[in-house]
Amino acid sequence: MTTSRDESHDPMPFEEWDRPREAWLLSGDCRRPGQRSLLLEMTTRAVFPTVLVFSLYLLLVGHYGPGGGFSAGLVAGLAFVLRYIAGGSDDLGAVVRVRAPAVIGTGLVIALLTALAPVAWGAPVLSTTKLAVALPLLGRAELQTSVFLDVGVYVLIIGVVLDLLRALGTGIERDMRDAGEDA
Amino acid sequence: MTTILTLPVLLPMLGAAVTVLGSRWATLQRVVGVVVLSVVAVLAGVLLVVADERGPIVTELGGWPAPMGIALVADRLSALLLLVSTLVTLAVLVYAIDQRIADYGRGTASTTFHPMYLMLCAGVSLAYLTGDLFTLFVAFELMLTASYVLITRRTNASRIRAGMTYVTVSLLSSLLFLTAIALIYAATGTVNLADLAGRIGTLPSGLRSVLGLMLLVVFGIKAAIVPLHFWLPDSYPNAPGPVAALFAGLLTKVSFYALLRTQTLLFTRDEPWTLLLVLAVATMLVGALGGLVQNDLNRLLSFLLVSHIGFMLFGLAVFDAAGVAGAALYAAHHITVLATLFLVSGLITRRTGTVALDRMGGLARSAPWLAVLFAVPALTLAGMPPTAGFVAKLALLEAGAAAGVDTRIVAGVVILASLLTLYALVRVWVRVFWGKRRAPLPDEDDADEVVIGTARSSVPMYAATGGLVAVSLAIAVFAGPLTALTARAGADLVDPVSYRTAVLGARASR
Numbered sequence: 001m002t003t004s005r006d007e008s009h010d011p012m013p014f015e016e017w018d019r020p021r022e023a024w025l026l027s028g029d030c031r032r033p034g035q036r037s038l039l040l041e042m043t044t045r046a047v048f049p050t051v052l053v054f055s056l057y058l059l060l061v062g063h064y065g066p067g068g069g070f071s072a073g074l075v076a077g078l079a080f081v082l083r084y085i086a087g088g089s090d091d092l093g094a095v096v097r098v099r100a101p102a103v104i105g106t107g108l109v110i111a112l113l114t115a116l117a118p119v120a121w122g123a124p125v126l127s128t129t130k131l132a133v134a135l136p137l138l139g140r141a142e143l144q145t146s147v148f149l150d151v152g153v154y155v156l157i158i159g160v161v162l163d164l165l166r167a168l169g170t171g172i173e174r175d176m177r178d179a180g181e182d183a
Numbered sequence: 184m185t186t187i188l189t190l191p192v193l194l195p196m197l198g199a200a201v202t203v204l205g206s207r208w209a210t211l212q213r214v215v216g217v218v219v220l221s222v223v224a225v226l227a228g229v230l231l232v233v234a235d236e237r238g239p240i241v242t243e244l245g246g247w248p249a250p251m252g253i254a255l256v257a258d259r260l261s262a263l264l265l266l267v268s269t270l271v272t273l274a275v276l277v278y279a280i281d282q283r284i285a286d287y288g289r290g291t292a293s294t295t296f297h298p299m300y301l302m303l304c305a306g307v308s309l310a311y312l313t314g315d316l317f318t319l320f321v322a323f324e325l326m327l328t329a330s331y332v333l334i335t336r337r338t339n340a341s342r343i344r345a346g347m348t349y350v351t352v353s354l355l356s357s358l359l360f361l362t363a364i365a366l367i368y369a370a371t372g373t374v375n376l377a378d379l380a381g382r383i384g385t386l387p388s389g390l391r392s393v394l395g396l397m398l399l400v401v402f403g404i405k406a407a408i409v410p411l412h413f414w415l416p417d418s419y420p421n422a423p424g425p426v427a428a429l430f431a432g433l434l435t436k437v438s439f440y441a442l443l444r445t446q447t448l449l450f451t452r453d454e455p456w457t458l459l460l461v462l463a464v465a466t467m468l469v470g471a472l473g474g475l476v477q478n479d480l481n482r483l484l485s486f487l488l489v490s491h492i493g494f495m496l497f498g499l500a501v502f503d504a505a506g507v508a509g510a511a512l513y514a515a516h517h518i519t520v521l522a523t524l525f526l527v528s529g530l531i532t533r534r535t536g537t538v539a540l541d542r543m544g545g546l547a548r549s550a551p552w553l554a555v556l557f558a559v560p561a562l563t564l565a566g567m568p569p570t571a572g573f574v575a576k577l578a579l580l581e582a583g584a585a586a587g588v589d590t591r592i593v594a595g596v597v598i599l600a601s602l603l604t605l606y607a608l609v610r611v612w613v614r615v616f617w618g619k620r621r622a623p624l625p626d627e628d629d630a631d632e633v634v635i636g637t638a639r640s641s642v643p644m645y646a647a648t649g650g651l652v653a654v655s656l657a658i659a660v661f662a663g664p665l666t667a668l669t670a671r672a673g674a675d676l677v678d679p680v681s682y683r684t685a686v687l688g689a690r691a692s693r
Contacts, residue, residue, distance in 0.1 A: 101294055105203035112197045115189075125189040126245040 037086070044086040051079035059154050060147065069150030073157025080161060089170035100166050103159030111152025114145070184233060185242035188255050191223045191230075191265060191308035199301040209292035213280050216297050220273040220304060227269050231262035235668060239675075239685035241314070249314075249686050250378040256314035256686055259672035260511050264440055265311045267515045270654050271432045271522045272304050278526055278647040279425035285641045295332055303329035303429070310437045314686055316364055316374040319441060323360065323405070327353050330434065333426045334418065345421035352414040356404035363397040370394065377686035380448045380679045395450040398442070399459075405438035408496060409466040412489045416473065419488075420481030420538070424529025427481060431488050432522030436514050439495050443510060447676040452502045455590050459500035464596050466493030471603035480528050480538045480611065487564065487604055488521050497597060498579050501590050505582035508673025512666060513575040516563070516658055520572065523560040523651040527553070530648065531615060536624035540611060545620030552645060554616050559652050561612065563659075565605035571658035576601060578666060 055076035062068030084092045118127045128146040135141050198219035205211040234240055239258040243249055257265070279300070283291065306326030313319050331353070335346040368374055370390060371382040383391060400411070407415040415435070419427050470490025477483035495517065498510025528538070530553055535543040547554045559570075566572035576597065583594035658665060675681055 101203045101206055105200045105206075105298075108196065108200035109204070112193055112200060116193060116197075119186050124242060124244065124246045125186060125193070128245065 040086045044082050048079050048083060051082070052076055055079070055154075059150055062150055063144045063146060069153030070157060072150070073154040074161070076154070076158050077161025080158070080165065084165050084169055089165075089173055092165060092170075096162055100159050100163035103162060104156055105159075107152050107154070107156025107159055109152070110155060111149050114148040114152060117145075117148075184240055187226055187229060188240055188242045188257055188312065189244070190226055191269070191312065192255075192305050194219050194223055195301040195305035195308065199298040199305065202297040202301065203294070206294040206298075207292055209290055212292060212297040216276050216280070216301060217273070219301060220269060220276060223304070223308065224266065224269040224273055227262060227266040230257045231259070231266050234259050234262045235671070239682065241686050248690075249688075250373055250375045250690065253318050254314040254375065254377070254686050255312045256377075256682070257312055258675055258682065258685070259668060260443075260676060261311040261440070263511065263515055263668065263672065264436070264518070265308060267518050267654070268307055268311070268433055268436075269304070271518055271651065272300075272307070272429065274647045274651045274654075275425050275429050275432070275522060275526065276300060277650075278428070278529075278644050281641045281643040281647070282425060282529075285644070295336060299329040299332045300429075303333070303433075307433055307437055311440060314376050316367065316376055316379065316445075320357070320360055320364060323437075323441075324357060326434065326437065327357065330430060334422045334430070336423075342421045345418040348414050349418035352404060356401050359397065359404075360401040363394065363401055366397070367394055375686070376444070376448055377683045380683050383449050384451075391450065395446065398445050398449075402438045402442035402445070403462075406435045406442060406492055407489050408462055408492060409469045409489065412466070412470070412492075415489055416482050416485040419485045420479060424526065424532065428522045428525035428529070431484070431525045432518045435488065435492060436518050439492065439510075439514060443495075443499055443507065443514075443676070446499060447502075447507060448679050448682060451677070451679060454502065455506075455586055456500045456502055457589065459496055460589060460593050463493045463496035463500050464593055466490065466496060467596055467600035468493075468603075471600045471607065474607040475603060475610070478540050480531065480540055480615070481525070482538075483540075483607060483611065484521070484524050484528060487607060490600055490604060491517055491521075491564070493600065494576070494579060494597060497590075497593055498582065500593075501582050501586045502677075503582065503586060504670070504673040504677045505585060506579070506590075506673070507676045508666075508669040508671075509575065509578035509582045511672050511676075512578050512669040515665075515669075516571045516575040516655070519651055519655045519658065520560045520563045523648060523655060524557075524564065526644075526648045526651065527557045527560065530556070530644065534623060535615075535621070540614040542624060543615045543621060544618035545616075547616035549620055556645070556648050556652060557616070558612070560655060561608040563655050565608055566601045567605070569659055571655050571662070574659055574662040574666065578669070 055072045058067035058075055059069060059072035060067075062072065080092060080096065083095055115126045118129075119125060123129075126149075128144055128149075131143040131145060133141055133143070198215050201215050202212045205215070230240060234257050239256055241249075242255050244253045244255065247253070279296070283293070283296075303326050306322050306324075306329060309322035310319060310326065313322055331346070331350050334349055335342065338346065364374060367379065367383075370386055371379055373379055373382060383394070386394075404411045404414075419430055422430060467490050470486050470488070470493060474483050474486035474490060477486060491513075495510045495513050498506045498508075498513060500506070501509075531543070531546065532538055534546065534550055534553065537543060563570040563572040566576040580594050580597060583590040583597070
């Protein structure tokens with residue numbers, strides 16, 4: 001996990017400013033070549049950011065249409081699952097540097113504070129309101145405050161998926177390596 | 184006041200989130216856990232006082248009105264049980280923290296224990312406070328999911344086996360619960376308990392019986408009613424001491440509370456329920472007789488736990504105000520006393536290195552305080568006067584004697600089961616505390632969660648156990664006001680109209 005990252009701390013020469021950043025590509029040294037699937041890796045490279053953007057769309061559209069924090073979080077989680085399947089745990093570790101429990105905790109805190117925030121305005125717990133702002137050029141934009149709860153759920157679910165990958169994916173791989181089997 | 188009602192659920196959740204984020208700082212986790220549960224205990228006390236003086240407190244989440252939105256309701260029964268449960272969770276948490284400090288040193292943090300513990304507390308609070316059948320399901324799932332983690336932490340082979348039984352049975356009952364909710368919603372078009380109370384009476388009586396029996400089976404599995412109790416003596420004894428105390432004190436009683444609430448609110452009856460009387464007799468006798476023949480201290484306590492679920496069932500089966508009041512008082516007493524006994528069992532095992540009764544002895548001389556800590560809750564559980572158990576049993580017996588011939592016979596079984604309980608506990612006393620002193624047995628499995636046989640127990644562990652004994656004694660000292668309180672709670676329960684009006688207001692008449 002660390003070996004492929006160490007060189008990125010070196011100052012990059014100016015003429016190589018557009019060199020692809022490793023985090024968005026599968027780090028090549030993570031698996032034995034015989035186990036790699038080039039097709040899957042290339043597809044993942046294209047699909048990973050797309051899926052993340054789609055999950056953000058689902059998150060924001062959720063108040064009026066199908067979607068919402070939970071399904072958006074699962075979709076985003078699937079993007080990480082895809083990376084894990086294509087690149088293994090080393091690649092996932094290169095993409096996600098935070099600990100999964102911290103992600104879960106952050107999501108839960110966001111959701112709970114959103115639930116409690118209306119109390120400050122004298123409204124019941126969990127109530128929502130519509131904020132409307134006039135933006136230049138774009139016109140009137142509306143924001144349901146329940147979107148913050150959805151953001152909390154979104155982060156929480158991503159954290160849960162990452163934790164599952166850590167416990168059931170990487171953990172089992174490590175146990176198999178320790179037992180002397182080929183992971 | 185309506186905000187206070189949501190805090191017993193939201194604060195432990197927030198605490199869980201903070202303890203996950205701070206999973207590297209052991210002290211932060213401990214402080215957050217204890218502070219959150221202390222605050223919830225105070226809030227529960229406030230809720231109890233207010234609910235007793237002004238009637239049920241209701242809040243509608245998000246401001247959505249009750250039959251559509253989710254209502255939280257605190258009436259006398261739920262506030263009382265919430266208060267007792269929170270005191271128990273607080274004491275067990277202090278015990279667990281100090282056991283951890285004693286075993287692993289002050290700096291050892293845990294990623295899972297504190298968050299899961301607080302999530303379980305949030306689930307317990309939500310189960311007591313919700314006025315909505317589906318939210319009740321969510322509360323149970325919250326509670327059970329956290330308990331799956333707690334029972335399978337740092338596993339060894341026997342604990343995995345026990346955990347699998349526990350998880351499988353719990354999932355099965357949850358599936359049944361969900362099916363029952365779906366059927367109830369299909370039949371009535373609502374899951375709000377107050378709204379259901381009005382609508383379920385209009386269903387054909389056959390359908391109503393089926394729905395009532397489905398809920399009885401669901402909560403019967405979770406509350407370990409004979410013959411659905413088989414999973415409990417297999418799984419609880421394998422959990423580490425404080426976790427077993429938490430489960431024994433709370434989980435089955437929350438299920439009993441759900442049974443009490445749904446049966447009194449939705450499926451009202453005018454006379455004693457014969458089926459439940461039979462189940463109560465079976466539960467009392469099977470539990471007590473099973474307890475007599477156990478050699479494992481925790482298994483013995485688990486069987487006694489099952490036996491005393493039968494006492495509460497008897498109160499519900501009588502189905503009048505006095506019986507239900509007795510059941511409520513018994514539940515409050517039972518939560519404290521079972522948790523205390525499992526904590527004491529943990530202390531005994533730390534001293535002797537075993538749970539087998541025939542391999543211990545002489546603790547009365549080597550650990551006199553432990554003997555006191557065991558004797559008081561043991562006498563309470565057996566229902567000797569003047570303890571809380573006697574007060575609670577007296578309320579049940581009075582209700583049974585007044586209700587008819589059937590219930591008088593069952594009241595006789597109550598006395599028999601109490602005597603059997605006393606016999607089982609005297610057997611423990613003779614084996615563990617009398618006899619010649621024995622050297623502690625060594626810890627067989629170093630790798631698991633529990634360090635035993637070292638006689639190393641910190642003062643706070645004793646203090647936490649002593650605190651629970653004090654709560655139990657307080658129930659006896661304040662028996663008068665408490666009996667009056669539960670009598671009022673019982674009167675509330677057998678009269679669903681007051682609950683409906685409190686939740687639905689003017690909409691109740693529709």
